[in-house]
Amino acid sequence: MPQMSQFMSALIASGTILIIILATDIGRRRITTMRMVRSVIAVAIVIAIFVESFPTKGNDLSLQLVGVGTGVICGLIAGVLLPAYKDATSGDLYTIGGIGYALVWIVLSSGRILFAYGAEHWFTMDLVKFSIDYKISGQDTYANAFVFMSLAMVLTRTAVLLAKMRKLKGQDTASAQLPQQTTTGASV
DSSP states (O other), X not given: OOOOOHHHHHHHHHHHHHHHHHHHHBEEEEOOHHHHHHHHHHHHHHHHHHOOOOOOSTTHHHHHHHHHHHHHHHHHHXXXXXXXXXXXXTOOEEEEEOHHXXXXXXXXXXXXXXXXXXXXXXXXXXXXXXXXXXXXXXXXHHXXXXXXXXXXXXXXXXXXXXXXXXXXXXXXXXXXXXXXXXXXXXXX
């Protein structure tokens, strides 16, 4: 079976993650465990399909860690742009994903795709020279950096959602315990 081009791999991987994230997060969406797990599973499947090796020579590991770090930062930004609240009537927790949230994901996905296309068509020789100068072993390292960036972004966004969920649930617990604490405090 012929190997898929870097551009096609980036297009399929980034497109898949983008579609799943936007489908689960745009608009008013209830926060559920399945909603969060679905995104993580999608990225895990993308990793299983598209990460063929784990280069560690030269600066390969450093570049892949830069991908992870960039993903964490972008995941935090996306998490801030996904406000959460508790519905007063049902008590369910919801998020509202708007245009800012969507743009973060669209810009990053488009950037990965453009980089892959450019690596094949616009700046191939410059990338080869950069790779030699900075001891990066090849296209697998770049592909991994982008896939790990996606994973880190999704995991960070999920961690932010979990933190928001706990905070909202904690507010209920604190307000439910407040009368007891006042009574207990008064009798002491």
